[in-house]
Amino acid sequence: MKSDKKSIGANSSAEHVEQHLQELEKADYEILYYSQEQTFSADELARLINEERLNELMAQSDEFLNSLNSEIGDFDE
Template sequence: MSNNKEPLDTNSSAESVEQHLQELEKMDYELLYYSQEQAFSADELARVINEARLNTLLAQSNAFLSSVNSEITDFDESIPDSV
């Protein structure tokens, strides 16, 4: 029996997939890179930011930090000076 069949290129599918994945990775990186470089106007930021929610979060964080600061101060005062 003679084998006249040409050898199949078994790497072609794997290479195509690898190339496609590399292109997708490059696109993701470019999208991430360019999105970080984008400048926003005050109007655009005003449309995206929920000012009431932001103010609520800032008030909560200020209250938390004040509480932590108070605890630290109380802790410092309770340490004896005998060193």
């Protein structure tokens, strides 16, 4: 009788996990769907984007890629 309860509990847990994953998948799809529908004007984007911070991040990424390229070049030798 104990084994029956465990199998029922296991199925129940598996069903709950499956249901939860399906809900997450649906939420991800809804977020993607609605984010694609939104249009932003140039003024809205300019207001939302911190241009100074964006430039800093781009400079950091350029530095990183340059150092990575030199490391890769040194690796080949």
